[in-house]
Amino acid sequence: MTTMDPPAQPEQPPLAQPASASELFFTFNRLALQGFGGVLAVAQHELVERQRWLSREQFVEMLALSQVLPGPNVVNLALMFGDRFFGLRGALAALAGMLVVPLFIVMALTAAYAEFSRMVMVSGALRGMGAVAAGLIIATALKLMGTLRSNRLGRPLAAAFAALTFGMVALLHWPLIWVIAGLGSLSITIAWQRWR
Amino acid sequence: MSAFFHSPLAGPELLGLFGHFLVLSLLAVGGAITTAPDMHRYVVAEHHWITNAQFSASIAIAQAAPGPNVLFVAVIGWNVAGPIGALVTMCGTLLPSTALTLTASRWGARRRETRGLRAFTTGLTPLTIGLLVATGWLLAMPYLGDGGVHAIGAIALVAVSIVVMTRTRLSPMWLVGLGAVVGALGWV
Numbered sequence A: 001m002t003t004m005d006p007p008a009q010p011e012q013p014p015l016a017q018p019a020s021a022s023e024l025f026f027t028f029n030r031l032a033l034q035g036f037g038g039v040l041a042v043a044q045h046e047l048v049e050r051q052r053w054l055s056r057e058q059f060v061e062m063l064a065l066s067q068v069l070p071g072p073n074v075v076n077l078a079l080m081f082g083d084r085f086f087g088l089r090g091a092l093a094a095l096a097g098m099l100v101v102p103l104f105i106v107m108a109l110t111a112a113y114a115e116f117s118r119m120v121m122v123s124g125a126l127r128g129m130g131a132v133a134a135g136l137i138i139a140t141a142l143k144l145m146g147t148l149r150s151n152r153l154g155r156p157l158a159a160a161f162a163a164l165t166f167g168m169v170a171l172l173h174w175p176l177i178w179v180i181a182g183l184g185s186l187s188i189t190i191a192w193q194r195w196r
Numbered sequence B: 001m002s003a004f005f006h007s008p009l010a011g012p013e014l015l016g017l018f019g020h021f022l023v024l025s026l027l028a029v030g031g032a033i034t035t036a037p038d039m040h041r042y043v044v045a046e047h048h049w050i051t052n053a054q055f056s057a058s059i060a061i062a063q064a065a066p067g068p069n070v071l072f073v074a075v076i077g078w079n080v081a082g083p084i085g086a087l088v089t090m091c092g093t094l095l096p097s098t099a100l101t102l103t104a105s106r107w108g109a110r111r112r113e114t115r116g117l118r119a120f121t122t123g124l125t126p127l128t129i130g131l132l133v134a135t136g137w138l139l140a141m142p143y144l145g146d147g148g149v150h151a152i153g154a155i156a157l158v159a160v161s162i163v164v165m166t167r168t169r170l171s172p173m174w175l176v177g178l179g180a181v182v183g184a185l186g187w188v
Helices: A021-034 A040-050 A056-068 A073-116 A120-150 A155-171 A176-194 B011-027 B032-046 B052-064 B069-110 B115-144 B149-167 B172-184
Strands: none
Touching: A021 A040, A021 A073, A021 B172, A040 A056, A040 A073, A040 A120, A040 B172, A056 A073, A056 A120, A056 B069, A056 B115, A073 B052, A073 B069, A120 A155, A120 B052, A120 B115, A120 B149, A120 B172, A155 A176, A155 B115, A176 B115, B011 B032, B011 B069, B032 B052, B032 B069, B052 B069, B115 B149, B149 B172
């Protein structure tokens, strides 16, 4: 995916750090409010590209853990991120930033839904936003694919595992828990053996 | 709107709702949405607290609103029992997974450099990326179905989003705005 990377980054400048728990609150609030149809793409944009609080490798590592653990992925990601810098206080600040304001918005929309859904332009706009949300997720995946280059499994094997996961989940609709248990234990075992 | 005229559930029923979402929280590997079928079974098929259409609309509203998709859980709770219902389902969904995530990530942070944990994250990273592509694929599919002008508009939007996001550092907000305009014009 070399051609997809933004230009001029042979040596990344050092990462920054959030200054306080309240900065976490406002950053996660801002990224949640930009996240129509899901927050993940925006989270990657804000945390990696804009704030530079995480490298791509750190982001994908945290995302891997938050996907394996039960619960909403981006919520788990916010908790882990906040906890890493400011402990429980940071975790709760990031969580509150991500949930509180969007919760009020979604409740207001629920109350107004009957009015909105009758308007053709509104339902059309929602469809357009949904299509963009899908594109944003795919773009995020393409960006993170760059991290497979440094994966200890080796690039071809790592790419094969990614492709198999895609096929099993998107095309065969197998339950995620079995895909992770089966394919995941295989890939972890191979990685274990590479690490001598 | 019927939510406002619903009599809220009695205490034991609210407790049952809370307990059910507590259990589902720990089963939600891969995101809260993976437990939606079982939420449907509980609140629609078994207890008839909301209709099928209300259930689907709950997910659609949360998808369209800004914020994490897990908020669909709050909308379902609201439709079942008003604001109290939203509180009950959200707390039920978040408490167990939050406690587990914090415990696990602290445990993991102390062992970051061990061979076992490195193998764990190295092995799961490719699956994570495959899963992201799958999520984007599944989100895009409903828009590509009819094969007509709407599918072309949707494919164009997906493609433009991918190119702009991978080639520039533009905020995703602009793309979402573009999607809203193109959709409102009836092209998607």
